[in-house]
Amino acid sequence: MNSKKLIMVGLPMIAVTYGFARFSYGLVLPYLRESLEINPSVAGVLSSLSYLAYCIAIVLAMLYMQKVGSRMMILTAGIAAAIGMSIISIANSSLALGIGIFIAGLSTGLSSPPYADVIKKWVDQDKRSTTNTWINAGTSLGTALTGGMVIFLASNWRMTYLLFTLISIIILILNYKVIPQTKDTSKTHQTQAFHVTKKELVHAYPLILSSLLLGASSAHYWTFSRDLLFQMENLPQALIQVFWIIIGIAGVLGGFAGYFSEKIGLLSSYRISVILLGASSLLLGLFTNILPVALSAISFGSSYIFMTGVLIIWGIHIFKTNSSLGLGLPFLLLALGQVFGSFIGGAVAGLLGYEAMFILFALISYIALIFNPKE
Template identity: 30%
Template sequence: MRSSLALGVTGFSLIAVTYGLARFSWGLMMPAVSEEIPFSVHLAGILTACSYLSYCMSTAAAPGLVARFGASASACLAALCAAGGLLLLACAVSPLMLAAGLFIAGLSAGVASPAVASAVGDTLPPAQQDPANTAINAGTSAGIMLSVPVLMLLPGGWRAACVLFALLALICLLPARRYLPKDRRVTEKDRLSWRDLVRQRSLLRLGIVAFISGSASAAWWSFGPEILRNYLHLDGRDSSLLWLISGGAGIAGALTGLARRWLSMAQIYRLSQVAMALPLLLLASLNGFSWWLFPAVALGGAGYVTLSGVLLVYGAAATPASAASGVGVAFFMLAAGQVAGSALFGAFYAGLGAGAALLGFAALALAMAAVLPGAHKA
């Protein structure tokens, strides 16, 4: 029998590496990278969209990979993509190489979530699956928290940090190989095709909500450090501290299972959307440093990680015969929204200014608070 603790730690570590280090560390390192490899704000949006685009593509392919090769092999592939992309970033000398590195690194997260969700569904009893999934999903915050001191203190700057992050990704290969299931437990007839998935009304609603929510989240996670440094004129130290607080607060997503003792999943979902909108509204209203930034970005970080965990739960519940399929749809649409949101926010930021762009994207999150992604038992 596989240890549930070993499964949880393995999944948490893999999510920390693929999301926190391979994806979201880019937002923090982007200002430093642009000093060595110059690019415009508009190009910054395109570069960030490369990561989201590859994440979107790999999320679409992940359920099939998990069904054919098993959770363990898929998780190993995710770790290898994270390591490969980060190493390419470390060697980059042009925006094209940056785009390639971000694209490869972005593939890792799209494979990791369905693989881990499948492992949880195959290994743990139903009563433990929702708490396990939301706790593992909070690994994103652990990765972000680790990235901040490494990028600030490691000799060699962002290039050395990318090499270290790649080594951590490679270390994940061993537990993924050992503790995640190597074979799927569902039969061929139980697997859901994409045609079956798009016919499910619950998944259609979930997909729309995830897409718009992903678009709204891109404002902070793609451009947060850029806005702090070039719009609010904060120094690098304050920007990094706020990014650390935002990422660290996402650990609250691990407490979603505990929160369900007092709140329904629908209430947690609505609170997470409001929490994502508040820091955007505050950023739009400021023209410099404010102590209110600290609680605001903490709310935003907790809101996003909690939201992604809630969407994961809704997705798994929508396709109980194949958890990876429902999770794949939810995260595919979340990623597709982030692709669109990154490109659009970059364009609005350049054309209309940061304030107007932030207000518009905050409105998206607030609008989604009124629309539930599907049916799920409280």
């Protein structure tokens, strides 16, 4: 299968499941809080539901993907995104909103491992890392599009999610037409979704701890960054409006994770991404001026996507015989870290304020520098 053709349908599906169904919540949170009277602690709990759903879904994807086929798993992800976002669009309480967020969050966990499997089966080996990281960069496209739509629709978050639902249905149809229909009925593959060797497990410990830390130290940014901007009185409204778009556009740089990891090495790529990720939170926690805030958005957008791309490559390098696990495990652990990060972040923000919370999580992210991938 042509890798570019796969990217053309895979990237927008990730844009829908990650950018729309998962991370858009933080963008519209100021309007949701006003409309449904949600406090920071409740906002953190609701955000954690998305990451919890992701954890559940990615385990299910790795367990049953070989049984039902990668194509069916991808289509199921698109359906979950459409249903979840349609529920969000009509939610009139925190409970209904939570249900929609949870169902939409399932789509992210269901979409990532299948694409890794499709790439392994249908894309030439020399193009796999690049294809994986570019599809992963769909998060940035979804983030940028979300920011643009909110600018035009202002506080009409219901219409925003309704449009997201319609777009997700279109992308679902495109994937239905393009993704090859394959099904592995081998019982060996079905029962060994989590099979690893002892050597692989030993090598995976740094990846496991790093993914948990980076997940915990990034969730707060997706959830609370724009809400924090609304509290910065001297910040121009124009910057607040384009903040999410800047994150998305900067995230496109993350698509070069595969390229840079080959040129400068996986270790250097990892360290750069972690340093920039922590810097993005420090800038937002310490400064309220235009330049630091803009640099924070650029730093976070590029480093988050770059970091996830590096973790994908790191995982696939460790689990050479199980590419789905190599991709799925880092994402599962990132999401598990984000469950706790969102919950704790909301509690800390309620007690100490957003600024202190952003500085705290920046420091947590730098702990991940002690865990390094081997070349």
